[in-house]
Amino acid sequence: MNKGILYAVLSYLAWGFLPLYWRLFTAIPAWEILAHRIAWSFVFVAVLVTVSKQWKRLKSVxxxxxxxxxxxxxxxxxxxxxxxFIWAVNxxxxxxxxxxxxxxxxxxVLFAVVFLKERLSPGQWLSIVLAGVGVLIMALQYGQIPWVAISLAVTFSLYGLAKKIANLDVLLGLTGETIIALPAAAAYLIYVQSHGAGIFASLAPVSVVLLLLAGVATATPLFLFAKAMQLLPYSLVGFIQYxxxxxxxxxxxFLFNEPFSQIELLSFSFIWLALIIYSFVTFRKSKAGVIPVRQMDVQKNAIACNK
Structure with missing residues (x-):
C-alpha cells in the first residue's frame, strides 16, 4: 500500500509540474514540440523494450x-x-x-456509463451535474465554451476508454502508439529543418539536452501510474489523481501570474465540490464491497476449522 501511494503521488506530481518543463520551449511552435515529444518518447520506450527483451511480444499488440x-x-x-496541452501551456x-x-x-465516468454500461449511484450523478454547472459558469464568463479544457478532458478520457477496452500491456501499448505516430512526427521534423523553419538546430546545447529528455518526461509518469494501479484500489488512485x-x-x-477571477473561483468551487462528493461516494461503495468479501473469508475459515 505504501509503495503504491508513493508511485501514485510521484506520477501525478510529475504531471502537475509538467507545465514548468514545457514553458522552457515557448520559442518552439507547438507542432514541433509535439513531434520531438513523439520521437524521443519512442527512443525511450524502445530502450526499455530492448532491455526487457520484449520486441517479440510487441507483434502481439x-x-x-x-x-x-x-x-x-x-x-x-x-x-x-x-x-x-503543449499549446495551452505556451x-x-x-x-x-x-x-x-x-x-x-x-x-x-460518463463514458463508463455510456460505453461500458456501468451504473452510478445518485451521489455520483449529483457530482456530474455539479461539474457541469461549473463548466457552464466558466463558459458564460468567457463568453465562449472553454474548449481547451473540454478537449483535454474528452481526448484523455477517450484514450483511457480505448486502453480499458483493448486491455493492452502498458509498455507494449505505449510502444505501439509511438511507433504509429513516429513516421508523421519524423516527416514533419525533416520537413521543417530542410526548409529552414525548424527551431531545433538553433537551440542552445542545454535546451537541446532538455528537449531530448521529452521522452523521459512523457513515459516515466505513465509507468509510475501503471505501477500504482497494480498496488492500489482504483478509488484511491482516483482520489490521488487530483x-x-x-x-x-x-x-x-502564483508562478505564471495568470488571472484567476471570482467567477473562475466559483466555477472551480463547483468542480471541487463535485469531486469531493464523487470521491466520498466512491470510497463508501468500495468499502462496502470489501465487507462481504471479508465475511465470506471468515465463514470459509470457520468451515475449514470445523472440518
Whole structure:
C-alpha cells in the first residue's frame, strides 16, 4: 500500500509540474514540440523494450484487428491531447488545462456509463451535474465554451476508454502508439529543418539536452501510474489523481501570474465540490464491497476449522 501511494503521488506530481518543463520551449511552435515529444518518447520506450527483451511480444499488440484499431486510436487521441496541452501551456491557458484534468475523471465516468454500461449511484450523478454547472459558469464568463479544457478532458478520457477496452500491456501499448505516430512526427521534423523553419538546430546545447529528455518526461509518469494501479484500489488512485490539476492550478496562479477571477473561483468551487462528493461516494461503495468479501473469508475459515 505504501509503495503504491508513493508511485501514485510521484506520477501525478510529475504531471502537475509538467507545465514548468514545457514553458522552457515557448520559442518552439507547438507542432514541433509535439513531434520531438513523439520521437524521443519512442527512443525511450524502445530502450526499455530492448532491455526487457520484449520486441517479440510487441507483434502481439497488432496481431488482431481489434488490437490494431485500439493502438491506432490511442495514438491519435494521446497525440491530440499532448498537442493541446503543449499549446495551452505556451499560450497562457494553464488554468484551463487544470480545469480540463479536474473534469477528466467525471467525463470518464460518463463514458463508463455510456460505453461500458456501468451504473452510478445518485451521489455520483449529483457530482456530474455539479461539474457541469461549473463548466457552464466558466463558459458564460468567457463568453465562449472553454474548449481547451473540454478537449483535454474528452481526448484523455477517450484514450483511457480505448486502453480499458483493448486491455493492452502498458509498455507494449505505449510502444505501439509511438511507433504509429513516429513516421508523421519524423516527416514533419525533416520537413521543417530542410526548409529552414525548424527551431531545433538553433537551440542552445542545454535546451537541446532538455528537449531530448521529452521522452523521459512523457513515459516515466505513465509507468509510475501503471505501477500504482497494480498496488492500489482504483478509488484511491482516483482520489490521488487530483494532485496533478491542483499543482498546475497553483503554478498558473502564483508562478505564471495568470488571472484567476471570482467567477473562475466559483466555477472551480463547483468542480471541487463535485469531486469531493464523487470521491466520498466512491470510497463508501468500495468499502462496502470489501465487507462481504471479508465475511465470506471468515465463514470459509470457520468451515475449514470445523472440518
Amino acid at each position: 497488432g496481431s488482431s484487428r481489434r488490437g490494431l484499431i485500439a493502438v491506432v486510436l490511442c495514438s491519435i487521441l494521446i497525440s491530440s491531447n499532448w498537442f493541446l 499560450n497562457n491557458h494553464v488554468i484551463e488545462t487544470s480545469l480540463g484534468y479536474y473534469m477528466n475523471p467525471l467525463i470518464s 494532485i496533478a490539476p491542483t499543482t498546475s492550478l497553483l503554478l498558473a496562479i
